[in-house]
Amino acid sequence: MKSSSYKTSFDYEDLTVRSTAITRIVEEARGIRSFGFRGSLDAQPGQFVMLWLPEAGARPFSIYKDDGEEFVLTIARVGPFTEQLFDCRVGDRLGYFGPFGKPFDLRGTHLALVGGGYGSAPLSFLARNATAQGVTSELVIGARNKSLLLYSDEPAIAGVMKHYCTDDGSYGYRGLVTERLHELLRDDPSIDMVYTAGPELMMKEVVAVCDEFGIDGQVSLERYMKCGFGICGSCCVDPNGLRMCVEGPCIDNEVAKGISEFGVYHRDAAGIRHPFVTA
Amino acid sequence: MVDLSVDLLGMRLENPTVLASGILGVTKGSLKFCARHGAGAVVIKSITREPRKGHPPPIVCASGGGLLNAVGYSNPGYRHAMAEYEDLADVGVPVIGSFVAETAEEYAFLAEHFANHLEFDAVEIPLSCPHTPGYGELAGHSGTDITYEIVSALKASLRAPLIVKLSANLQDIGPVAKAAEDAGADAITAVNTLGPGTCFEAATGRRVLGFGFGGISGPPLKPVALKAVYDTFQAVTIPIIGTGGVSTGQDAVEMIMAGATAVGVGTAVVPRGVEVFRKICEEMKDLLAARGCSSLAEIRGKAHEKQLVQDLV
Numbered sequence: 001m002k003s004s005s006y007k008t009s010f011d012y013e014d015l016t017v018r019s020t021a022i023t024r025i026v027e028e029a030r031g032i033r034s035f036g037f038r039g040s041l042d043a044q045p046g047q048f049v050m051l052w053l054p055e056a057g058a059r060p061f062s063i064y065k066d067d068g069e070e071f072v073l074t075i076a077r078v079g080p081f082t083e084q085l086f087d088c089r090v091g092d093r094l095g096y097f098g099p100f101g102k103p104f105d106l107r108g109t110h111l112a113l114v115g116g117g118y119g120s121a122p123l124s125f126l127a128r129n130a131t132a133q134g135v136t137s138e139l140v141i142g143a144r145n146k147s148l149l150l151y152s153d154e155p156a157i158a159g160v161m162k163h164y165c166t167d168d169g170s171y172g173y174r175g176l177v178t179e180r181l182h183e184l185l186r187d188d189p190s191i192d193m194v195y196t197a198g199p200e201l202m203m204k205e206v207v208a209v210c211d212e213f214g215i216d217g218q219v220s221l222e223r224y225m226k227c228g229f230g231i232c233g234s235c236c237v238d239p240n241g242l243r244m245c246v247e248g249p250c251i252d253n254e255v256a257k258g259i260s261e262f263g264v265y266h267r268d269a270a271g272i273r274h275p276f277v278t279a
Numbered sequence: 280m281v282d283l284s285v286d287l288l289g290m291r292l293e294n295p296t297v298l299a300s301g302i303l304g305v306t307k308g309s310l311k312f313c314a315r316h317g318a319g320a321v322v323i324k325s326i327t328r329e330p331r332k333g334h335p336p337p338i339v340c341a342s343g344g345g346l347l348n349a350v351g352y353s354n355p356g357y358r359h360a361m362a363e364y365e366d367l368a369d370v371g372v373p374v375i376g377s378f379v380a381e382t383a384e385e386y387a388f389l390a391e392h393f394a395n396h397l398e399f400d401a402v403e404i405p406l407s408c409p410h411t412p413g414y415g416e417l418a419g420h421s422g423t424d425i426t427y428e429i430v431s432a433l434k435a436s437l438r439a440p441l442i443v444k445l446s447a448n449l450q451d452i453g454p455v456a457k458a459a460e461d462a463g464a465d466a467i468t469a470v471n472t473l474g475p476g477t478c479f480e481a482a483t484g485r486r487v488l489g490f491g492f493g494g495i496s497g498p499p500l501k502p503v504a505l506k507a508v509y510d511t512f513q514a515v516t517i518p519i520i521g522t523g524g525v526s527t528g529q530d531a532v533e534m535i536m537a538g539a540t541a542v543g544v545g546t547a548v549v550p551r552g553v554e555v556f557r558k559i560c561e562e563m564k565d566l567l568a569a570r571g572c573s574s575l576a577e578i579r580g581k582a583h584e585k586q587l588v589q590d591l592v
C-alpha cells in the first residue's frame with residue numbers, strides 16, 4: 001500500500017499565497033456549508049489549507065475533496081472568519097496557503113472511520129482514497145440530531161459502508177459514534193485500523209475503545225494554528241512540543257496517548273490554556 | 280575530532296547554534312523539541328506584561344527568498360508564562376529567557392516579577408522589533424541613549440546575565456552596542472529582523488500580512504547581520520550571538536569569523552526542517568576539519584585579521 005509522503009520543510013516559494021475563486025456552495029447541515037474552490041491542491045486526506053480573507057485573516061480547514069480541478073472544504077460557522085466566508089458568493093476570490101500537515105497514513109485492509117461534526121470531511125476524503133486503493137471502510141458519522149448531520153444525502157461511495165448516528169435517534173443509529181464503533185469492532189473482527197476526527201473528547205473516547213479491542217488507529221488533533229508550516233509554535237503540544245501543523249494533525253493513537261494535553265486542554269491565540277469541557 | 284562546544288556567559292553549549300526568539304519556543308515543550316533536534320541553547324518567545332493575541336494572520340509570508348513576519352508578540356503574558364517555564368532543567372540545554380516592555384520601568388518590573396523567579400541561564404531583551412507598535416523600533420528603543428537607560432535600569436534588578444538584542448536597521452551599530460556594554464550588558468545579539476517590508480498577492484495587489492508589513496528574516500538578512508556582527512566585534516569586548524539568515528554550516532562559520540561566539544538560528548527551520556540545528560553542526564564540523572581546525576576558537580574573529588581571511592574563505 002502506498003504510504004503517505006508530506007513535507008516537513010518548505011521552500012520559501014511553497015509559502016506564496018495562491019488565489020482561487022468559489023465554484024459552488026452547498027448547504028450541508030444547519031450552520032455547515034461545503035465550499036468548492038477552483039484549482040487542485042494535490043493534497044492527501046488529513047491535510048489542511050490556510051484560507052485567507054483579507055478582511056478577516058487566515059484560518060486552517062481540512063480538505064474534504066480534491067479531484068484535480070476543484071477542492072472542497074466543509075466549514076462550520078463559528079466566529080468572525082467563518083461568518084465572513086458564509087457571506088461570500090460563487091465567483092468571489094479568496095487566497096490560500098498550503099496544503100500543509102501530516103496526512104492520515106493509510107495502513108489497514110478494512111477500516112473504521114469515526115467522524116463528529118466537520119471531522120467527517122477528512123474521513124470522507126480518506127474513505128474515497130481507500131476505495132481507490134482497494135481498501136474497504138465503515139464510515140461512522142455522528143451529530144446531535146438530523147439537522148446537524150453531514151453528508152446524509154451524499155451518493156454512496158463504493159466500498160464504503162455508512163453508519164449515521166444521532167444522539168436523539170432522529171436519523172440512523174440512536175446513540176454516540178463511539179457506541180456504534182464499539183459494536184462494529186465487537187461484530188467485525190476484520191476491522192484492523194480506526195481513524196477519527198472531530199471533537200477532542202469524542203476522539204479520546206475512540207482511542208479508549210481502540211485500546212479495549214487492541215486495535216491500532218490515528219486521530220486528527222487540531223490546535224490553534226497561525227502559520228501552518230512550523231515556525232510560530234502556536235500548535236505545539238505538551239509535553240514534547242510536537243507541532244500539530246507539521247508532525248500532525250494526523251498522529252498515531254500511541255503518539256496521542258503520549259500527549260498529556262490530549263483531551264485535557266488546548267491553547268488560544270495568546271498561548272493561554274483552556275480546558276476541554278463536556279458539552 | 281572537531282569540538283564545537285562554546286562557553287557563553289557561564290553556560291556550556293555543546294554546539295554554537297541557539298534557537299532564536301520567536302521561532303517555536305512558546306512553551307517548554309517546544310523548547311525541548313528544538314533541543315532534541317540539536318540546538319545548543321534555546322531562547323524563549325518574548326513575553327510581555329499582559330497577554331497578547333498578536334497581529335491578525337497571516338503573520339508570516341515568503342518574500343525575496345526569505346520571510347516577512349508580523350507576529351506582533353503573541354504571548355500569554357508573564358503570569359501564565361511563569362507556569363509555562365517552570366523546571367527548565369528538563370529542557371536539556373541552557374535556556375535564555377526573553378521579555379519585552381514599553382518603558383525602562385516595565386523592563387525592571389518584568390525582571391523582578393518574571394525572570395528572577397525562573398531558572399533562566401541568561402535573559403535577552405529585544406530593543407529592536409520593527410513591526411510592533413509600543414515596542415522596540417516602533418517605540419524608539421533602538422538608539423544609543425535609550426539603550427543605555429533601559430540596560431542600566433534592568434541591570435539593577437535582573438539576577439541573570441543580560442543579552443541585548445540590537446536592530447538590523449542601524450547604520451552604525453557600534454555606538455549602540457558600546458552603550459549597552461557601558462550600561463552593564465553581558466552580551467549582544469545582533470540582529471533582529473530587518474525593515475519592515477511588505478508583500479502583495481500577485482493577482483490582486485492586496486497586502487498579505489495581516490498587519491500590512493513585517494520584519495525580514497532568512498537569507499536576505501544574512502549580509503546585513505554579518506556586517507552588524509563584524510562592526511559589533513570592533514566596538515565591544517562582550518560576547519556576540521550572531522543572528523540573521525544563518526541556514527548552513529558555512530553561514531555559521533562566517534558569523535564566527537566575524538566575531539560571534541554563538542549563532543542564532545530561526546527562519547532556517549522552514550527550508551531545512553527542525554533538524555537544521557544538527558545539519559548546521561555537521562556541516563561546520565566538515566568545514567573546520569577540512570581546514571585543519573579542531574575548535575571554534577581557532578576561527579573566531581578571523582575576519583578581522585586581513586591576511587588570514589584569504590586562507591580561510
Ligand SMILES: Cc1cc2nc3c(=O)[nH]c(=O)nc-3n(C[C@H](O)[C@H](O)[C@H](O)COP(=O)(O)OP(=O)(O)OC[C@H]3O[C@@H](n4cnc5c(N)ncnc54)[C@H](O)[C@@H]3O)c2cc1C
Pocket residue numbers: 048058059060061062063073074075076077078079080081082083118119121221222223224225226249
Ligand atoms: C487542522 C485543522 C483543521 C480544521 N478543519 C476544519 C474544517 O474542516 N471545518 C471547519 O469548520 N473548521 C475546521 N477547523 C477549525 C477552524 O479553523 C475554526 O473553526 C476557525 O478558525 C474559526 O474561525 P472564526 O474566526 O470563524 O471563529 P473564532 O471566533 O476565531 O474561533 C472559534 C473557535 O475556533 C477555533 N479556532 C479559531 N481560530 C483557529 C485557528 N487559527 N486554528 C485552530 N482553531 C481555531 C478556536 O477553538 C475558537 O474558539 C480546523 C482547525 C484545524 C487546526
Ligand SMILES: Cc1cc2nc3c(=O)[nH]c(=O)nc-3n(C[C@H](O)[C@H](O)[C@H](O)COP(=O)(O)O)c2cc1C
Pocket residue numbers: 231232299300301302324325339346348350352377404405444470471472496497498500522523524525543544545546547
Ligand atoms: C516568526 C518570527 C517570530 C519572531 N519573534 C521574535 C520575538 O518574539 N522576539 C525576538 O527577540 N525576536 C523575534 N524574532 C526575530 C528572530 O529571533 C531573529 O532575530 C530573526 O528572525 C533573524 O534570524 P533568522 O534569519 O535566523 O530568522 C522573530 C522572527 C520570526 C521569523
Ligand code: FES
Pocket residue numbers: 224225226227228229230231232233234235236243244245246
Ligand atoms: S501553526 Fe505555527 S507552528 Fe504550527
